[in-house]
Amino acid sequence: MKPTDTTSPNYYHKVVDCQWACPAHTPVPEYIRLIAAGRYTDAYMINWKSNVFPGILGRVCDRPCEPACRRGRVEKEPVAICRLKRVAADYKTDIVDRLPAIPAEKNGKRVALIGAGPASLTVARDLAPLGYELVVIDKETAGGGMMRTQIPSFRLPESVLDEEISYILNMGVEARFGVTVESMKTLVDDTSFDAIFVGTGAPRGRDLNIPGRHEADRHINIGIEWLESVSFGHTESIEERVVVLGGGNTAMDCCRTARRLGGKDVKVVVRSPFADMKASPWEKEDAIREDIPIIDNHVPKEFIHDNGKLTAILFEKVEAHYDEKGRRSLIPTGEPLVKIDCDRVLIAVGQENAFPWVEKDIGIDFDEYNMPIVDTTTFQSTLPKVFFGGDAAFGPKNIITAVAHGHEAALSIDLFCQAQDVNQRPAQNIHLSSQKMGIHDWSYDSQISEDLRFAVPHVEKQKALENASLEVELGFDEQLAFQEAQRCLNCDVQTVFSEPKCIECDACVDICPTDCINFFHLDEDKALRTQLRVPAKDDTQDVLLSDTLPTGKVMAKDEDVCLHCGLCAERCPTGAWDMQKFVIDLPVAGERG
Amino acid sequence: MTYVIKPRAYHPNLPKNELGLTRRDYEGAVSTLCAGCGHDSISAGIIQACFELNLPAHRIAKLSGIGCSSKTPTYFLGKSHGFNSVHGRMPSVLTGANMANRDLVYIGVSGDGDSASIGLGQFAHIMRRGVNMTYIVENNGVYGLTKGQFSATADTGSKSKKGVENFDASIDLAAMAIQLGASFVARSFSGDKEQLVPLLKAAIKHQGAAFIDILSPCVTFNNHKGSTKSYDYIREHNATVVKADFIPHKEEITTRYDAGSVQEVTLHDGSYIRLKKLDDNFDTSNRAAALQYIQEHQEKGEIVTGLLHLNPESTDLHQNLSTCDKPLNELHEEELCPGEEVLALINKSMR
Numbered sequence A: 001m002k003p004t005d006t007t008s009p010n011y012y013h014k015v016v017d018c019q020w021a022c023p024a025h026t027p028v029p030e031y032i033r034l035i036a037a038g039r040y041t042d043a044y045m046i047n048w049k050s051n052v053f054p055g056i057l058g059r060v061c062d063r064p065c066e067p068a069c070r071r072g073r074v075e076k077e078p079v080a081i082c083r084l085k086r087v088a089a090d091y092k093t094d095i096v097d098r099l100p101a102i103p104a105e106k107n108g109k110r111v112a113l114i115g116a117g118p119a120s121l122t123v124a125r126d127l128a129p130l131g132y133e134l135v136v137i138d139k140e141t142a143g144g145g146m147m148r149t150q151i152p153s154f155r156l157p158e159s160v161l162d163e164e165i166s167y168i169l170n171m172g173v174e175a176r177f178g179v180t181v182e183s184m185k186t187l188v189d190d191t192s193f194d195a196i197f198v199g200t201g202a203p204r205g206r207d208l209n210i211p212g213r214h215e216a217d218r219h220i221n222i223g224i225e226w227l228e229s230v231s232f233g234h235t236e237s238i239e240e241r242v243v244v245l246g247g248g249n250t251a252m253d254c255c256r257t258a259r260r261l262g263g264k265d266v267k268v269v270v271r272s273p274f275a276d277m278k279a280s281p282w283e284k285e286d287a288i289r290e291d292i293p294i295i296d297n298h299v300p301k302e303f304i305h306d307n308g309k310l311t312a313i314l315f316e317k318v319e320a321h322y323d324e325k326g327r328r329s330l331i332p333t334g335e336p337l338v339k340i341d342c343d344r345v346l347i348a349v350g351q352e353n354a355f356p357w358v359e360k361d362i363g364i365d366f367d368e369y370n371m372p373i374v375d376t377t378t379f380q381s382t383l384p385k386v387f388f389g390g391d392a393a394f395g396p397k398n399i400i401t402a403v404a405h406g407h408e409a410a411l412s413i414d415l416f417c418q419a420q421d422v423n424q425r426p427a428q429n430i431h432l433s434s435q436k437m438g439i440h441d442w443s444y445d446s447q448i449s450e451d452l453r454f455a456v457p458h459v460e461k462q463k464a465l466e467n468a469s470l471e472v473e474l475g476f477d478e479q480l481a482f483q484e485a486q487r488c489l490n491c492d493v494q495t496v497f498s499e500p501k502c503i504e505c506d507a508c509v510d511i512c513p514t515d516c517i518n519f520f521h522l523d524e525d526k527a528l529r530t531q532l533r534v535p536a537k538d539d540t541q542d543v544l545l546s547d548t549l550p551t552g553k554v555m556a557k558d559e560d561v562c563l564h565c566g567l568c569a570e571r572c573p574t575g576a577w578d579m580q581k582f583v584i585d586l587p588v589a590g591e592r593g
Numbered sequence B: 001m002t003y004v005i006k007p008r009a010y011h012p013n014l015p016k017n018e019l020g021l022t023r024r025d026y027e028g029a030v031s032t033l034c035a036g037c038g039h040d041s042i043s044a045g046i047i048q049a050c051f052e053l054n055l056p057a058h059r060i061a062k063l064s065g066i067g068c069s070s071k072t073p074t075y076f077l078g079k080s081h082g083f084n085s086v087h088g089r090m091p092s093v094l095t096g097a098n099m100a101n102r103d104l105v106y107i108g109v110s111g112d113g114d115s116a117s118i119g120l121g122q123f124a125h126i127m128r129r130g131v132n133m134t135y136i137v138e139n140n141g142v143y144g145l146t147k148g149q150f151s152a153t154a155d156t157g158s159k160s161k162k163g164v165e166n167f168d169a170s171i172d173l174a175a176m177a178i179q180l181g182a183s184f185v186a187r188s189f190s191g192d193k194e195q196l197v198p199l200l201k202a203a204i205k206h207q208g209a210a211f212i213d214i215l216s217p218c219v220t221f222n223n224h225k226g227s228t229k230s231y232d233y234i235r236e237h238n239a240t241v242v243k244a245d246f247i248p249h250k251e252e253i254t255t256r257y258d259a260g261s262v263q264e265v266t267l268h269d270g271s272y273i274r275l276k277k278l279d280d281n282f283d284t285s286n287r288a289a290a291l292q293y294i295q296e297h298q299e300k301g302e303i304v305t306g307l308l309h310l311n312p313e314s315t316d317l318h319q320n321l322s323t324c325d326k327p328l329n330e331l332h333e334e335e336l337c338p339g340e341e342v343l344a345l346i347n348k349s350m351r
């Protein structure tokens, strides 16, 4: 077995679970330490650099970092990372003088950003300091995109939104708000734009406007939105009797998901004949195998409800007729309407076209789902000067993912505008620096706090219910923020092992509180993970393997539940273990590969 | 010296023993010894052995003298009874405690200075009396606590950190223990837990005087070139003779060994020690042969480790004195002063 290559940028990055899980790779432990030190503005700026909207994300982020947090593996709950981010935003001082300088003299390149959501604003933030002229166009009268239109203000106050958007718009960005882009061709043909970025958000599922739709709304979902809420964990169950309307793959996903969430009597009802359904044949087979009948040639006519409580759907039976050109028409058979009882309806009759304004013949290719074909690294479309990002690129995700897309797209746009190869991405650089300050003295608080997660205080319920725009969460006060910050395990301070210094005294093995460190004679025929004192069961967590040591043994350290307490380094007589802070430079727009 | 408090969090998959405890439950306070001191590894070995033997910590007494080694009982078995006695006097305190309460498991921890210099007399008498205990010497060849003067176990010709040679003859405590009648004698190395932990388990389970001389490098004063008690020197000169493993009686024998090389010695409670000989000519029950073997290898510059002597027919002090089964400290007035009638009977028997 080969010793671990810790020079690859990903090795230590993965150990910082939160940073690795964050789509924008925000250096979480670093800003948490700054919060603990009361350096809120510095903590804010670190966030601002990575994720652009610390105040917003500190309230409404999907927080992929928290389920990844190591603390959740050694104790009950992860560090309240998201809410600590908000602390940085709440207690910072004025940051305007810390924002990047915007060159008065522009670089002669002009970029149109369509949609003023998180993805476009990130592109603007990254390109403005480089001298680009930026034009943001949005149909709404203010910037923010879905952050403004889809999040209630009791979760995200308008003032926070306005503040963080203004930092970007004030970088000399031209905002054309209240303007709907009708034609991509016009923009593409407009030679004053060197590149175009599309950040217009996710396509919406098509609705079915038949009688009863509005009244029974509480029991009816748009299939794709429902799937989304299932995947985000917002929906965890469904009624027993479910009808899925539609015949595509989304309908198949819906009915099979419904079966898993408690649906017992789940039916798919589709207008067309079975053979004409859009769903792939195997998808249909899989659904049928899961006891889901597919009823074809039924056109929904009305939702029947009892005072808003959905009870059934009425269908008209049809027959497909094909003319000489093969065009299909569905002709009613004249039979009485069919009533199907149900408690919940999922409408999966297709998607609204998110890009009706993008002409199909200008070189931007779309897939079968009407989504643009976009490179997953460069975010470039099949028309080189057009880039996509956020939900417009790969469908609904979340704000932090849109930000991450924005950074990458900005990098590409800069390369493209400077006539460089967009595939030539600058490398990630890593730095490791010892945190030893003296004997038993480290630059970070190595003592592990035993506190459990602190809850964020809320406003009184009565007050909150009286005022729809009053923010419900009050945020941590400084004392709570400090205590919560102390729960962070400083996973970016890495345990770095150097073979030549090791005298194999076992001191690190004996002191390690979580039994991570092992010295043993490696059996090459057996999996490394099974040979540890406590076998390393989680394959997503790496094992650090050393070279062979003088006694013929190897050192293997399971990174999984290491507390980064530094006790191994503290008990090491020779400095073979050292605690070193890991910093990764992620390339940003303006850098070259 | 470590100031950080060892976090209480432990590995979620850490094994539990029959008492539902993890290895961590047998720990003590965080060590204040020098980083890399062999003594800390021995503490970890004792923790592991007691965990694996499913011993309830409150039924163990740990006693020690003075020295870095004698400080270590603070760093293991935090829930056990402890007595940090005077320099070289651990044996008499242990003997007294053992007389008073025969039901506890006794672990005596000492150093080479503590046992081979000031406490040599006490060491000799506790061995010959066969006190039921595990006597551990954490042997680093120096007085660590007082800054590294040669101790009486330092080998002739060994050099101090400043380059001064030792001309005195050295005391081999393991050989002495065999000679003095200890019924379980072993030597091991702090840097080899695979050998040490089974020996500790067997010694703890042995009924009678068990002695283990554990070579335990002093990283601060005796781990240099020229020292014969350094990590490197011990690793280079180690000659293991008998590997011992403790097998609880419940466990079935599953492994088959070549005839002659493996021997099983049944202990008082039905459990047994499995001996795996690395030298066919060695007989652990023969004291004279063991002594000769140790001597011969020492002359070749080799340190013999492993189980050196085991007398399965051993007796202990309580058996020799025919004390009652009930611990003396539990005897009440009725039992101690049984009344005039009984006294009359005793007097009568003496007439």
Ligand SMILES: Cc1ncc(C[n+]2csc(CCOP(=O)(O)OP(=O)(O)O)c2C)c(N)n1
Binding pocket: B066, B067, B068, B069, B070, B087, B110, B111, B112, B113, B114, B115, B118, B138, B140, B142, B143, B144, B145, B146, B151
């Ligand atoms: C009566 C008495 N004499 C002398 C001392 C000084 N003294 C303290 S520790 C020690 C030697 C300890 O050596 P050892 O038992 O080998 O322990 P180590 O520190 O090497 O583990 C001595 C002589 C003392 N504490 N008490």
Ligand code: SF4
Binding pocket: B033, B034, B036, B037, B038, B039, B068, B069, B140, B144, B145, B217, B218, B219, B220, B221
């Ligand atoms: S002086 Fe030597 S024996 Fe004492 S703690 Fe330090 S290394 Fe261990």
Ligand SMILES: [Mg+2]
Binding pocket: B067, B069, B111, B112, B113, B138, B139, B140, B141, B142, B143, B144, B151
């Ligand atoms: Mg000593």
